[in-house]
Structure formats: structure tokens, C-alpha cells
Amino acid sequence: MRALAVILLAWSIGTASHAQDAPEAAPRPSLSVATTEVSTGEVTRWLYAEGVAQAARKEFLHFRQAGRVIQIAQDDEGRELRAGSHVEVGALLARIDPRDAQTALDRAEAEAQAARERVRAAQASLDQTRADFERQQSLTERNVGTRAQLDAAEGAYRTAEAGLLEAQANLIVAQAEVTAARTGLERTELTAPFSGTIALMNLRTGDDVSGAPSDLTDAAQERSAAIVLIDDAQFDVTLHLPPFEAEGLTEGKPALIGDNGTILARHIRGTHNDDPVLEGHVWSVSPSITLQRRDVTVVVRTLNSSGFLRDGGFVTVWIAADRSEDTLRIPYDAIIQRGENYFTYVVEGETAVQRPLTLGLAGLDHVEILDGMKAGEQAVIRGQHRLSDGAPVRVVEVE
Template structure:
């Protein structure tokens, strides 16, 4: 209304001035004299405005300042590390170390289950393992002894068999021709000796009958005959043996010895083959030891699982069990959260997502902490939008040194898409004409200069002028509706400074 009133006053003044000038010219004639008289009358007319009255305006100087283009976002505080702890074994809860808000360290036992039955299972598994090891040691020892004895016994029995077979062959086969010849010569020799001894005995027997020799001498020759006869019989027997081989009794004895030797060899070989069975027994005993070791490891692990430990450094966010309750695998008993890993999970409309990228600064405010500002940075932009809201999720990392931020808090932020120092002018100075954004600048001699702006970043109260206005130039923020390019203006005192201060 004020701009319209000033413009109307200026138009009326100009119209009155023009009427007075025309009247003076008509009555006073032309030339300089008429103009001087008319001018004198106009000037002398009470309440008449000047012919070129200036338009009163207010101005503010364009300034250089930091400008930002931001994308407003909302969302919730979340945590990267949020863990639901559940037992791996069924058992009664005997202790819970903490309640909601209690800080825990990684590896700390936070829930303890009853371990009496589990300790008994460990002791039983360890006893079974010791028994399996004892059986393995016994099997190994037996296998080693059997292997050494069997190999030596087979070789020994085979040697005895060879000897028995050689004796049997010797008993069965006749002597060699040379041996037979020697035996025949022995018979002939003993035959000659016998015949000589018999002739000597007969001669001395006749001499004894004739009384020519003593009986004692005859007795000696009788003995010599008998010895020669025995020697002849022995030589004949050796000749028979050489010609016909051993006696049947000797052959049967040798055959029995061979049979016994062969049986002994077979028994030794059977014992040697039993070594494979003993080796398999050793293998089975070793498998039993391995199974026992696995059982001990499993039992010990089950005992360790009864002590539920925290996998992270954090705090207890929810206690879901109490001592005395029965816990089952898969049923959560505690919920932990690492407050050092909290982040702002912001939702960005699909129309603004192209302006958001990793690394951008994000001032964040949380409703639960009024007056506090947290500065985060875009860490990740999820590649897909929600089908329901068409918003994209953006992860903003926020330092949480004081552990003030908690998962689930509602938060608001502004992603700083652009930030730079530029020349700004108040939005009150803007005019929109023919699709262009323009301002009036108070130029030299208080003349209005109409400028066309190229607008950059826009804020609530000001815009960035990329071109058209320089820092320090005075732009009209009030009264510009009555101005024309090149028109005179007068700057009102007082308001401009206040407006400039507000713009800054």
C-alpha cells in the first residue's frame, strides 16, 4: 500500500506541473521570457511540487556471504551394530550381568546358564577318550609284536622244511655209483681178509690136532676169523644200502618230518596274514580316539556356550530374561547395541536424490536433544527407493562421543548440496518482468538502474546473484514499484541499515 501511495503522489505532482506549464505558455507567449514567467508562477504557487520530484525508496547494500543449497531430510537414529543374543544350548538361566543401559565389553559374560550337567558330560567324554587311547596303545603294541614274531617264524619254518625235504630226498634216493664202487671194494677186501683168516684158523687147527701148535694160538686165529666174518657182513650190508637206498622206516620218518615242517610253515603264514587284521584293529582304535577327541571338544564347547558373551562393545538395550527361566536356542535373552556405531538413517525424496552424494555435510538436530546440533557426513546412498514412499535411504555417519544419540530417536537434517561465498540480495528487492528476475540499483546521482539478475542459490530471505549486481551496490528493497530505469530517487534514512543487517 505504501509503494502504491508514493507512486500515486508522484503521478499527481507531475500532472499538476504539466498543467501549469501549459497555461503559462498560452498566456505569456513563447520564448525565454514566457518560460521564466511560468516558472516563477509555478515556483511561487503554494503547495506545488517540483517538475522532477524523486521517488522515495529504501535500499540495502548487496553483500558477500556464505550461501548454501540444502536438501531437508528426516529419519531416525539407527546403529550398525545391534545384536540379539540367544543361547546355543538349552538350560536354566542362573545369572544376568546387567540391565538396560549397562555398558558391556566385547567378550564379557553377560548371561550365565547352569553348567552342572554340561560339566558331567565333559568328564564322561574325557574318560571315554582315555579308554580309547589305552585300547589304541594296546593294539599298536600287539601289532608290532605280532609283525616281528610272524616274519621270523615264517622264515624259520621254511628253513626247517627245506632241511626235512633234503633229508627225505636223501633217504629215498640210492647212493651214487662211486659210493657203490667203494662199498663193493670194501666187500672184496673184507672177503679176502675173511678167507685168509679162515685158512689160518684151519691150518692151526690141523697143527693143534697133530700137536704141533698150542691151543692158545689156535684160539687167536679163531677170533681173527670171527672178526673178519663180521667185517665182511658189515661191508655187504653197506653195499646193499648203497645199492637200494635207506630203510623204509627212515623214509617214513623223513616224510613225517616234512609234513610237520609244512604244517608249521602254513601256520606261520596264517599268523602273518593275521597282521592285516591287527593293523585294521589299530586303525579302528585310532578312529575311536579321534571320535573321543571330537566328543571332548564338543562337550567343552557346549560348556563354554553356556556362558553367553557379548560380541561387541556396547550397552544393554533390552533385557529379555531373568534368572531361573529356561532358555532355548534361538530365543533372544539380551539385546545389545554399540552406541559408537550409530548413524542417521535419512529419507530423501526421489526429486532431490540427485543432489545427494557421499561426503556431503549434514547438520542434524534430534527432537530428544533440543538445542544440540550434530554434524554428520553422508556415508552411503542406497541405490533403490521404497515402493511405498518413493524415498531413498541415505546413511549419515554422526560422531557420538558423548553417547547421547540412541537408536530410535527421531532426527531432522539438511544435506548441504552446495556451499560457497557469493553476492546476495534480499528477496524484497526482486521484480519479475517478462520472465526475468530484475532489481533496481541506486546508481550515481541517485538515478535508478534496472538490472537483470542471474539467480543462483536461493534462501528463505535472500538469493545469490551470480551476475547483475556486485557486492556493495545498493539495491532498492522498498518503493521500486514506482521506479523507472533512469528515474530519480531519494533514499529514506533509517530503514536501509536495518534491512541490510537483517539480510546479513
Template sequence: MKINLYHSVILFALLGLAACNNQSADSEAEIAIPVSVEDLKPGFIEQTINTTGTVTATKEATLMTEMAGRYSLGTNPRTGKPFMLGDHVAKGQVIVELEDEEYVNNLGMEAKELNLRISEQNYTKQKSLFDKGGVTQSELSNAEVSAVNARDSYELAKIQLEKMKVRAPFNGVITKLPYYTQGTRVANGTEVVSLMSYEKLQLEVNLPEKYINQLEQGQQVRVMNYTLPEDTLQGEVKELSPAISTETRTFAGKLSIDNDDLKLRPGMFVQAEIILDRKDSVIVIPKDVIISNQRGKSVFIVEQGTAEQKQVTLGYENQDRVEITSGLKANDRLVVKGFETLRSRSKVKIIK
């Protein structure tokens, strides 16, 4: 009996020791929950509309010949070589010139210029005589008509001669340059060059109906392209349609994009953010730390080494972050990693 009693005492002691060890292990496991935290500081957040589309040039033109003649491609003064694709041209610069001596001779530029000079001299003389009473009003009027006709004839000839030259109508870049052998004759209406100006680009977009009362002309726009991951271009809302499509429940808009360095090219697909509003000095947190359940939205913060679950109210949000309008304050230590396994009052260990 004494031996059995002794064995019973030993067994109870071992069971008690195991229970203490398990309790100690559980306590240590709770204390060891690793989390990363972010000290909350006032920041800013913007309410934006995200949209996508293809950018186009604000100016583009296809230039054609207005007269027939022998084709002559001009020389780019910047390179000293004939114009080629991608060359920049200035407004008024001659890109292509046509040659036709017969046509030029028929215009009689020299004769018309000489006739204009003589007519103007005669009018000046007649006016001087009229002031002295030497000629009649009718004679003076006839001299004036002759001078006007001579000037009109000369200016018309200059216009006809100018049609032999194809000039750039704006500062731009050559995007198309059909090949013609120098000196070969081309007909009137022949396409000879296409130009684009894309220092400013435009983006036509369709925007959700719900934003129609929040959008205004002049609102700031940010534009990104996947080929330019480090560059964000600026722009603005240029035009807005007041009509909503009954099929798509969207309304049309046009965005103007500053492209001074020509980083974006016409035809590129871009993502644009239209900035509707901005809030400063507010609490902003990552969206992915928010826990949703039947009681609403909540997050975990750390207070004196334990996790506290806080119910929060959300405000503005963007793709990654959200404003907290109630439930958190500046300097709270927000759990950003390891919150998935936490419960309120869990012991935590902060790691980097």
C-alpha cells in the first residue's frame, strides 16, 4: 500500500509539472507573436478617378501639292541632309518645292512687279498734281485704280508662285514622307509629307456618370505609361460633355497632357488619374491591413506590448491607401504585418 501511495504522489506531481510547462509554453507562444508596425503620422490623400485611353497629337496634317511640277525635297538646315522621317520642322519652313520654269514664266513676276512700281509712281505724281490743281479728280481716280489693279495682280502672282512650295503649317515632326525621285514630275494633289505636333497631347475618355457633378474644366491630371515607369506627366481636364450615354452610362471628356520632352508618343496607351479633391493632415493607412467582418471595418494597433483591435471609419481612398476619419489618431502604432493571426489583447513582439 505504501508503494502504491508513493507512486500516486509521483504521478500527480508529474502531471502538475506538465500542466505548468504547457501553460508556460502557451504564454511564451502568445508573447512571441511577431508583428511589424507603422507609427501613424498626418499625411494627405487625394480623391481620384482612374481612366485609360490612347493619346493623340493635338496637331497633325497631311500636306499635298497645290500645283504640278518637278519634285524637289528640301534640305534640313539642322543636319545639312534632305528631310527624313522624325525630323523636326519649324512653322513656315519649306519641306518640298516644285519646279516648273514654264509656269513661272507665264506668271510674269518681273513684269507685274515693274508695272506695280510704275503705277504707284504715277499715282503719287497724279496726287501731287491734284493737290496743286493740275489734274482732275477723275484723272487721279484712274491713276489710283491702275495702282490698285497692279498691286492685286502682283500679289495674286506671288500667291500662285508660293503654291510651288510646301511649307510646314506649324512646328512639328515629320511622321510620313512618301518617296519620289528628285526631279520627277508629280501631279497637283499629290501627298508629299505628314506632320504631327505632340508637345501637347490629348486623351479622349469616357467617365462614369456618378462623377459628372464633381468634374470641372482645369482639374489636374496625372498620366503614366508602362514604358515610362519612373515618369509621371501632368495635364488638365480640357473639355467635358454634359450629355450621358444611355448605353454606357458614361459621359465624354478630353484631357490635355503636357509632353514638352516628347516622352509620350501619339498612339501610346496610358493610364490617367483625374484629381477631384485632396485632404491634408489626415490619417492615411494601407488598405490591405483593414479587416472586414459583420461588425464593420477594424485594424490592430499595439499598446504596451499587446494588440488592440480598433473599429475604424473610412474616408477618401485610392488604389493602395485609405483615409481614416475615426478610430485612429496620430502616433498610434498600426500593425501592418502579422495582424492575420492576432486577437484583441494578444501579446506581440515588434520586429522590423
């Protein structure tokens, strides 16, 4: 036992001596990082979608009766109307042969005139039989006329009354036929229901048309319409959003419309961009989910002030779904995610300190900070993936 104690004592003395002779651990080298100052500003959450632009007002014009095209109208320069021609409301666009309709109108007007003559004759007969009846009443009261004569006079008067009613009814029918015939004649002319631009001309002089179809889709009507007229001053863009994205979206939310997302991002950032970007707003949000696509239909409306939009064109739309103004924010580069947790590194003196974050709206370049930082702090945006809590750092400038 004494030998074991001596060995342990000698080992402990040697260990202590070795510990005194070992050099001190070298300090941890400082890691180079770049930082940005946490500040306040605006953060907007954008919804991104693509859709088809269509004129908000669009008419598929058909002749309402069959016939042969005898005229296509001309524009102010004397050229035949065609796709791209601008027309004013009420302007003549095309005409089919009106002879049958004109004949029908002439016949109806002649019948109406004859009906009016019959009404005048019936009225005159009624006036005469009324006078005869009243005179016979007077004679009978003075015992000059007989009862049979009075009854005959009354019968003639009642017959004249019925004749006038029948003539008046026939006149109403004749006038209705005139109205119908006049409508038929009007339908031989195709006129512009509003001021706009001809998008499609499916007519040529000499074509036979068969009247308007019914219950057709837009695509089918476009193929069968004589003329497609659009108001190209105002457009709707139809979007199909997943239900979780459309949740809470309301009418009136601002929107941007452009050829692609890169152009819209440059516009938002204020960088030089000659590509057209239109401002619009959410016009409607469907309360239901479509059965076929399982999405929510959203319509964005805009004024086509620059002439950028074309009916049927494919465009990109960004909707400002939510916005926080003058809120604390940091760029995406400063945020690290691990699982469902988010954090960043803040430089305090020459040390990196890890900070857990509670995030809010996610914008184009920044994320809203609800908790975990304060304005003026320096958040690491370069080199943070090499850091650990308490690591020494050296701040360098970002080129």
C-alpha cells in the first residue's frame, strides 16, 4: 500500500510540473464579416401570378338575321374597316342586303295605314250610330217612335262600339308588326355599341351570314362573330391563385403589371427600367374555389394608358397583399434559418452575438422584424455561416 501511495504521489507531482511547463492556449483569430445597420422602412408582401389580359369591355358582334353582306363601312380616311380600326359609338360597321327586310317593312306600314283607316271609319260609324240611338231615345220618350225602332238603334250602336274595339285591336297588332319589321331592317346594319377598336374582322363583302349563335364560349364566339370590338382603354387580368395565397385578399389592393418579374422587381427597387409597368388594383376576388383547377379566381383591373396591354396577352402581375410602413427590417442576407427557428448575428464591440428573431412580413429585399433587434444595431450579412455565439470578429467593408 505504501508503494502505491508513493507512485500516485509521484504521478501527481509530474502532472503538476507538466501543467506548469505547458504554454497558454492561443487566442481565437478574428473572423472577417460585413454588416448592415438595422433600420426602419416599408415592407410589402407581394403575391406573384401570371394571367391573361383581356379588354374589360368586349363585344362579339353578330348579325341578328341571315343575309348576304353587301357593304363593309369605311373609316375617316375612306379605307374599309379592318382589325385595328377605331370606331365611334353608333358608327355603321357593315350591312347585309336589306331588300327583304325593306319589303316586309313596307308591307307592315301599308297594313298599319289600312288599320288606321279602319279605325277612323269605325269611329265615324260609332259617332253616327250613337247620334241615331240618342235621337231615337228622345222620340220614344215623346211617344213618337216605337220600342222596336229604339232597340234597332241601340243594336246598331253596340255593333259599332264592338267594331271600333276590333279595329283598334287590329291597329295595335299592325303597329307591332311595323315595329318588328323596322327592327328587322335595323338588324341588316351592324353598328358599334361603344367607341373602341376592331380586334377581329370575320366579314367580307359577299359573305352569307346565318344570324347569331347562342350559348357559346368566348373562344367559340370569337371564331363565329362577324366583328369583335374591344375598348382597349381598360383591361382586366384574370389570375388563378392557390387558396392559401388568396386568403384575406380583398378588392382594391394595389398591383403592378409587366412582361415579367425581373422588370417588376426593377420597378419596385427604383432602378433604371425603360420597360412599361402598369399600376392597377384588385377588381374582384371570387368567394369560391373552382372545381376544375382548385384555385381562386382574382381579377386585376388597370388602365391601358401606355398601350402596353393587348387583348389575350400573357402578363405577370404582382399584388401588394400586405404592407407595413416605418417598421423595423433587415435584408434577407442577415437571416439564418435552422428548422423552424430564425436568428442573426449582431456585432457588439468585436464579438458576434447570436440573436433569435421573430419575423413578420417578407418583402422583396427585406423582412420585417417583430422581436429580437432594435434600430441602429449592426447585423452580419457576410461571413455569418462561419460564426458561433461569442466569436471574435473584424468588420470589413463590402465592395
